[in-house]
Amino acid sequence: MTVPSSPASAGVPAVRCRSLGVSFGSVRALHRVSLDLAPGRIHALVGQNGAGKTTLAKVLGGLQAPDTGDVHIAGREIPPGDVRAARAAGLAMVHQHFSLPPSFTVAEALELTAARPGGRPLYRRNELHRRWRDDVAEIGGEAVLSTRIRDLPVETRQSLEIVRAMAADARILMLDEPTALLTPAAIDALFERLRRLREDGVTILVVLHKLREVAAVADTVSVLRDGELVLGPNEMSEVSQGRLSDAIVGPASQADRAVGVEAAPGAEQQTLLELARVSSRASAFEPGLGGIDLSVEAGEIVGIAGVEGNGQRSLVSVIAGLNAVTEGSVLLGGTDVTRAPPARRRRRGLRLVPFDRNSEGISRRAPLWLNQSALRLIGRRRRRLPLISLRQYKRQAATEMDQWRVRYDAVTQPAESLSGGNVQRLILSRELAPGLQVLVAAQPTRGLDFSATSFVRRSLRGLRDAGAGVLLVSSDLDELFELSDRVLVIYGGRIVAGFEAPYERRAVGDAMTGARR
Amino acid sequence: MTGGLQRVASTILLVGVSFLLTALILWVSGYRVGDVFSGVIQGSMTATGAATSSIRWAIPLLLIGMGVVIGFRAGFFNIGGQGQFYVGACSALVVTLGWRGGPAPLVVLCGTLAAVIAGLTWSLLPGYLRVRFGTDEVLTTLMMSFIGALVLQYLTAGPLRNPSGTGQTAASERIPEAFRITDSSGVSATVLLLVGGVAVLVWLLLERTRFGLAMTLVGRNPTMARWQGVDVRRVGLVNFALSGALAGLAGAVELYGPAGRLVTGFSPEVGFTAVVVALVGLLSVGGTVVAAVFFGGLQSAILFLPIVTDLPPPALVLLHGMVAFLVTVKFRAVRLRRTGPASEAPTG
Ligand SMILES: Nc1ncnc2c1ncn2[C@@H]1O[C@H](COP(=O)(O)OP(=O)(O)OP(=O)(O)O)[C@@H](O)[C@H]1O
Ligand SMILES: [Mg+2]
Numbered sequence: 009m010t011v012p013s014s015p016a017s018a019g020v021p022a023v024r025c026r027s028l029g030v031s032f033g034s035v036r037a038l039h040r041v042s043l044d045l046a047p048g049r050i051h052a053l054v055g056q057n058g059a060g061k062t063t064l065a066k067v068l069g070g071l072q073a074p075d076t077g078d079v080h081i082a083g084r085e086i087p088p089g090d091v092r093a094a095r096a097a098g099l100a101m102v103h104q105h106f107s108l109p110p111s112f113t114v115a116e117a118l119e120l121t122a123a124r125p126g127g128r129p130l131y132r133r134n135e136l137h138r139r140w141r142d143d144v145a146e147i148g149g150e151a152v153l154s155t156r157i158r159d160l161p162v163e164t165r166q167s168l169e170i171v172r173a174m175a176a177d178a179r180i181l182m183l184d185e186p187t188a189l190l191t192p193a194a195i196d197a198l199f200e201r202l203r204r205l206r207e208d209g210v211t212i213l214v215v216l217h218k219l220r221e222v223a224a225v226a227d228t229v230s231v232l233r234d235g236e237l238v239l240g241p242n243e244m245s246e247v248s249q250g251r252l253s254d255a256i257v258g259p260a261s262q263a264d265r266a267v268g269v270e271a272a273p274g275a276e277q278q279t280l281l282e283l284a285r286v287s288s289r290a291s292a293f294e295p296g297l298g299g300i301d302l303s304v305e306a307g308e309i310v311g312i313a314g315v316e317g318n319g320q321r322s323l324v325s326v327i328a329g330l331n332a333v334t335e336g337s338v339l340l341g342g343t344d345v346t347r348a349p350p351a352r353r354r355r356r357g358l359r360l361v362p363f364d365r366n367s368e369g370i371s372r373r374a375p376l377w378l379n380q381s382a383l384r385l386i387g388r389r390r391r392r393l394p395l396i397s398l399r400q401y402k403r404q405a406a407t408e409m410d411q412w413r414v415r416y417d418a419v420t421q422p423a424e425s426l427s428g429g430n431v432q433r434l435i436l437s438r439e440l441a442p443g444l445q446v447l448v449a450a451q452p453t454r455g456l457d458f459s460a461t462s463f464v465r466r467s468l469r470g471l472r473d474a475g476a477g478v479l480l481v482s483s484d485l486d487e488l489f490e491l492s493d494r495v496l497v498i499y500g501g502r503i504v505a506g507f508e509a510p511y512e513r514r515a516v517g518d519a520m521t522g523a524r525r
Numbered sequence: 526m527t528g529g530l531q532r533v534a535s536t537i538l539l540v541g542v543s544f545l546l547t548a549l550i551l552w553v554s555g556y557r558v559g560d561v562f563s564g565v566i567q568g569s570m571t572a573t574g575a576a577t578s579s580i581r582w583a584i585p586l587l588l589i590g591m592g593v594v595i596g597f598r599a600g601f602f603n604i605g606g607q608g609q610f611y612v613g614a615c616s617a618l619v620v621t622l623g624w625r626g627g628p629a630p631l632v633v634l635c636g637t638l639a640a641v642i643a644g645l646t647w648s649l650l651p652g653y654l655r656v657r658f659g660t661d662e663v664l665t666t667l668m669m670s671f672i673g674a675l676v677l678q679y680l681t682a683g684p685l686r687n688p689s690g691t692g693q694t695a696a697s698e699r700i701p702e703a704f705r706i707t708d709s710s711g712v713s714a715t716v717l718l719l720v721g722g723v724a725v726l727v728w729l730l731l732e733r734t735r736f737g738l739a740m741t742l743v744g745r746n747p748t749m750a751r752w753q754g755v756d757v758r759r760v761g762l763v764n765f766a767l768s769g770a771l772a773g774l775a776g777a778v779e780l781y782g783p784a785g786r787l788v789t790g791f792s793p794e795v796g797f798t799a800v801v802v803a804l805v806g807l808l809s810v811g812g813t814v815v816a817a818v819f820f821g822g823l824q825s826a827i828l829f830l831p832i833v834t835d836l837p838p839p840a841l842v843l844l845h846g847m848v849a850f851l852v853t854v855k856f857r858a859v860r861l862r863r864t865g866p867a868s869e870a871p872t873g
Binding site: 328330349350351353354355360362367368369370371372373374378381382383384385386394395396398 | 729732733734735736738739741742745746748749750751752753754755756
């Protein structure tokens with residue numbers, strides 16, 4: 009195998025680390041990880057939720073000091089946990105969570121956060137725009153520079169994170185789950201970008217969950233399992249899919265069993281969720297809803313397809329009771345809840361997996377057990393005494409998190425210490441618990457590893473079979489087609505089309521872009 | 526919990542540093558530091574009546590400090606304790622003087638209730654503005670404090686002024702002795718029981734009720750709390766009401782306890798010191814009790830020092846300020862580091 013690279017750096021790995029170890033309490037996030045990444049190639053890093061991928065990326069990027077081991081970048085040793093040194097050596101990073109400040113304009117955000125040399129303390133707007141014009145040429149040109157970050161569609165935000173990372177002419181780019189938020193088309197575009205960067209000689213390390221994506225973009229693949237490097241870096245051509253998934257899951261893994269969720273009795277006969285001509289006001293990101301009619305029967309999964317930013321968020325918020333309805337009505341289990349506060353809807357068995365798991369789904373600084381128990385705070389009181397037993401709360405939280413195999417050290421640790429996929433598992437463990445009648449799930453498998461994804465899908469089917477109603481909002485058409493009994497397409501805040509299996513990808517895709525009515 | 530221990534240790538360290546800095550300033554200004562500090566020990570602990578006096582000053586700090594702790598739990602910086610304390614004391618005074626012929630227990634009970642309601646109202650107004658419009662409660666509670674001070678001034682200098690009073694500062698009439706719950710030392714079994722009971726109740730509320738947990742959720746991430754069905758506005762209103770009620774209660778205790786009458790501008794810093802008390806107490810109930818006793822001792826010493834040294838009374842307020850400054854800086858710094866400057870604000 010010949011390694012294409014510039015002659016100067018031939019032989020020297022772009023990134024080299026030796027026996028890295030990182031522990032958080034009793035959790036061993038990394039254990040004796042040694043890795044060489046050849047320059048000018050795209051390296052994929054895969055592994056289950058909590059396997060240590062983000063931690064490894066952080067250690068390589070100098071954002072986290074390892075307990076043991078050392079890191080060399082382009083042949084230079086980086087002092088442990090020294091971000092500046094890592095940057096100076098040409099390494100840049102795109103994080104799992106968006107990191108650009110939402111209230112800034114694109115130009116401001118870039119100037120503030122990208123380490124581009126030659127910055128000045130004061131700028132006129134034009135100068136600032138001139139400085140960044142070329143960088144954003146591919147993602148909308150100069151016009152995008154004066155848009156606020158929070159008003160950008162996710163794809164552009166993602167691309168912008170890359171622009172920012174590359175601004176200081178990085179030679180090594182690390183991306184942590186960059187595809188999690190993107191639509192298939194946007195993923196293709198992203199991969200195209202990565203390939204072009206590779207042409208320019210940039211070394212890329214990308215964390216991915218879907219093997220399909222790995223196969224599409226990567227030259228080599230490495231697998232982390234429980235903090236250990238169990239495979240790689242291997243040439244993609246040398247590893248079969250089967251060997252790869254075995255390496256990810258490991259020999260000792262028991263298959264996740266689907267959680268037994270019983271929907272409350274009396275749920276079979278009726279329409280569980282109904283929206284009648286529901287309209288709402290537009291938000292900063294999205295059009296408002298424009299007269300949505302929609303119903304979810306007991307024992308049914310209804311999929312909502314749509315390009316992000318077409319009213320999905322409004323739809324979920326309106327059902328949750330967090331966005332006011334300007335017209336029309338919302339019914340839960342036959343009862344009008346249009347004006348009911350969120351708590352009443354929750355008590356009627358509404359369960360929610362919100363879009364933004366880190367701000368809407370969890371409280372990052374609150375302990376795990378409190379995050380897990382949140383719904384118990386508003387349930388009907390059974391006992392006279394207002395006092396509760398924290399021990400019992402914690403024990404129950406631990407039991408339910410264990411069911412979902414959330415990987416944590418102690419129930420008292422803050423939720424922000426969980427890995428991305430484990431946060432999602434925590435949310436699911438809270439929402440997909442007994443008492444559920446209607447589930448509104450936005451991107452429920454985002455950021456989950458392969459086995460957790462199939463676990464969630466099985467659980468959703470289990471819910472349906474138990475007589476619950478599920479509204480599944482997703483930008484992943486494969487997921488929608490696999491699970492849904494019906495798929496509705498939302499466009500510009502309206503339901504523009506409905507489909508039943510067998511689904512025709514073309515037709516659904518056309519409806520999503522408003523090409524068909 | 527190593528994190529908890531670390532925070533306790535660093536707070537104690539800060540208080541120690543404040544002592545050192547104060548000593549340094551006193552030394553540079555030519556005072557005998559040794560004398561001053563031995564005076565502090567005497568004035569807070571060893572001199573006759575000093576320990577009692579420390580407890581006496583700890584009581585209002587503790588009650589108001591509990592209110593601050595409650596506020597912080599839900600993410601509110603309710604620093605209006607001073608005004609709430611004043612209007613509480615004033616309401617109790619009005620009830621008592623207006624019904625001086627009534628049976629003592631009943632009058633005191635009604636007066637206390639009036640104080641609680643007044644304090645609660647004084648706090649609820651900024652609270653409403655906060656949850657309804659997102660108005661910064663730091664500003665509004667502070668402003669309400671100034672208004673509260675003016676109410677006190679008006680009453681003591683106007684309608685309730687003791688006409689036979691001789692002092693330079695305006696003061697009200699004394700309430701009848703029968704209505705007092707302590708002697709002039711300000712400490713009695715009744716009061717200790719009351720304050721102890723309040724501390725226990727607040728602890729139970731915060732740590733052992735669903736409402737307390739809901740407050741924690743709101744304080745940490747109001748957006749998530751709303752998604753979970755927590756009524757963020759209601760939590761906010763009740764929170765402000767509780768803080769205000771406790772400060773109002775402190776006003777009643779002051780009147781029926783050590784004061785026996787109200788003087789314009791009495792205990793002018795207690796509401797603000799209580800904020801420092803809560804911060805030094807690491808915003809926990811137990812810690813706040815300890816910190817209240819510590820600052821009560823300091824207050825007692827401030828009053829005692831002029832007797833044994835030539836130090837002007839405000840000099841030790843320096844120590845107060847130093848602790849307040851360092852603890853606040855530390856608190857803000859930790860917050861900023863954790864959440865970034867643009868942390869989410871709990872609005873309804
Ligand atoms: N600051 C922290 N405190 C405590 N535990 C932590 C901390 N950061 C990470 N961990 C733990 O270390 C393990 C590895 O986490 P990491 O974020 O590297 O996983 P990951 O492979 O990126 O997973 P995912 O696919 O879910 O993003 C997890 O079990 C996580 O809970
Ligand atoms: Mg991760």
